[in-house]
Amino acid sequence: MIFRPRIPLLVSLLAVSLVSAPAADHLSNSLADAPKWKTLEKFQRTITHDEFERLLAGVYCTRGLSEDYIRIDQDGACILTDRDAQSWFKLRFAKSERDRRVATRSWRSARSLPKATKAKPLLGIRIALDPGHIGGEWAKMEERWFKTGDVAAIEEGEMTLNVAKMLAAKLGALGARVSFVRAKTEPVTPYRPADLREIARSVLQANGVVNPREDFDDSADPGKEQTVRWQSELLFYRTSEIRERARRVNTKLHPDLVLCLHFNAEAWGDERNPILSDKNHLHLLVNGSYLPAELEFDDERFEMLERLLSRTYDEELKIADTAAPAMARVTGLPAYQYTTDNVVKVGTSGYVYARNLVATRLYQCPVVYFEPYVMNSFDVVARIQAGDYEGTRMVNGVERMSIYREYVEGVVEGLLEYYKTARR
Ligand SMILES: [Zn+2]
Numbered sequence: 001m002i003f004r005p006r007i008p009l010l011v012s013l014l015a016v017s018l019v020s021a022p023a024a025d026h027l028s029n030s031l032a033d034a035p036k037w038k039t040l041e042k043f044q045r046t047i048t049h050d051e052f053e054r055l056l057a058g059v060y061c062t063r064g065l066s067e068d069y070i071r072i073d074q075d076g077a078c079i080l081t082d083r084d085a086q087s088w089f090k091l092r093f094a095k096s097e098r099d100r101r102v103a104t105r106s107w108r109s110a111r112s113l114p115k116a117t118k119a120k121p122l123l124g125i126r127i128a129l130d131p132g133h134i135g136g137e138w139a140k141m142e143e144r145w146f147k148t149g150d151v152a153a154i155e156e157g158e159m160t161l162n163v164a165k166m167l168a169a170k171l172g173a174l175g176a177r178v179s180f181v182r183a184k185t186e187p188v189t190p191y192r193p194a195d196l197r198e199i200a201r202s203v204l205q206a207n208g209v210v211n212p213r214e215d216f217d218d219s220a221d222p223g224k225e226q227t228v229r230w231q232s233e234l235l236f237y238r239t240s241e242i243r244e245r246a247r248r249v250n251t252k253l254h255p256d257l258v259l260c261l262h263f264n265a266e267a268w269g270d271e272r273n274p275i276l277s278d279k280n281h282l283h284l285l286v287n288g289s290y291l292p293a294e295l296e297f298d299d300e301r302f303e304m305l306e307r308l309l310s311r312t313y314d315e316e317l318k319i320a321d322t323a324a325p326a327m328a329r330v331t332g333l334p335a336y337q338y339t340t341d342n343v344v345k346v347g348t349s350g351y352v353y354a355r356n357l358v359a360t361r362l363y364q365c366p367v368v369y370f371e372p373y374v375m376n377s378f379d380v381v382a383r384i385q386a387g388d389y390e391g392t393r394m395v396n397g398v399e400r401m402s403i404y405r406e407y408v409e410g411v412v413e414g415l416l417e418y419y420k421t422a423r424r
Pocket of ligand 1: 001133156262
């Protein structure tokens with residue numbers, strides 16, 4: 001399940017910051033890192049004009065791009081780095097595909113991996129598993145918890161960790177070097193909501209909430225989002241947590257690929273009396289489809305370019321577009337169709353969308369984000385309550401494997417299919 005913004009422009013107007021960003025920076029939120037524009041120098045003459053335009057129009061800036069931020073001519077692109085000083089970074093294009101320089105990067109594409117063996121088709125691939133959310137005692141706070149009937153509560157953060165652990169064993173046996181972005185139902189970030197209350201207060205103030213309430217009554221409180229507690233919790237489990245995971249991925253794990261593991265959901269309303277749905281579906285996400293308003297932020301514009309120029313898309317799209325049909329075959333799930341305008345369908349499978357999520361943007365390597373199953377559908381609830389088991393069982397009138405093993409099998413089959421054909 002994906003974090004959805006509750007208050008538009010929630011954290012867009014902040015001057016305060018834990019990392020004390022200078023006021024001249026126009027950053028998307030108070031915990032964002034200021035862009036290091038000079039690091040884009042390594043991408044000089046690594047991309048042609050046509051390829052740059054193709055990636056902007058087809059993947060990254062599918063909702064348009066203002067000349068106030070990026071200007072393109074035949075020789076290069078000028079990217080706004082400081083709107084107050086009107087300074088720009090000049091990226092020079094390669095004259096042709098043959099003249100293209102190759103930039104260094106920390107991850108390896110399937111084609112550049114050493115040869116695999118028949119017994120270990122994933123030999124040597126560094127795969128980081130990112131089980132979505134935190135779970136455990138934090139599950140209610142992150143609103144990834146519901147309880148139906150007298151059986152145990154259902155929480156996404158624990159389920160994604162179950163999947164990650166089972167997946168790690170399978171991938172490891174096939175030769176992959178697996179790491180965990182999160183390995184327990186505990187936050188990765190060292191911050192807690194109490195550390196973020198002053199920032200939360202500033203967020204509320206910037207959004208016109210003067211003298212906010214400190215606390216809210218319960219999850220049904222209609223004014224909860226305007227309280228200091230709710231905002232500080234959001235800053236904790238979303239902003240701070242994902243940014244710390246990105247630091248772990250980019251500075252410690254250095255994977256060739258990150259798999260973000262989630263279960264999707266439809267709106268369930270009251271967590272103790274949840275609405276159950278007949279719907280069940282599947283989609284996968286890669287990074288892209290930045291909204292014009294997002295590109296106005298210095299950090300998001302910089303991170304978009306870093307991603308585009310690193311060519312993560314070439315690799316992550318192929319992986320997602322191969323993994324999605326495998327996943328569909330194993331799970332029998334139909335493709336999810338978005339009704340919002342913040343995504344663009346990419347690839348040919350019909351299951352893959354590009355979307356600008358924090359994790360898919362900040363992890364500096366190919367990232368594939370899995371969103372199978374509607375966890376509050378009648379069918380999935382029954383399967384979660386049946387738990388994990390070997391072989392098959394009759395659940396909700398159908399004989400099948402446990403939902404966790406099915407998820408894992410779908411991912412493994414997809415990766416095997418991709419790497420068997422794409423690597424040497
Ligand atoms: Zn999720």
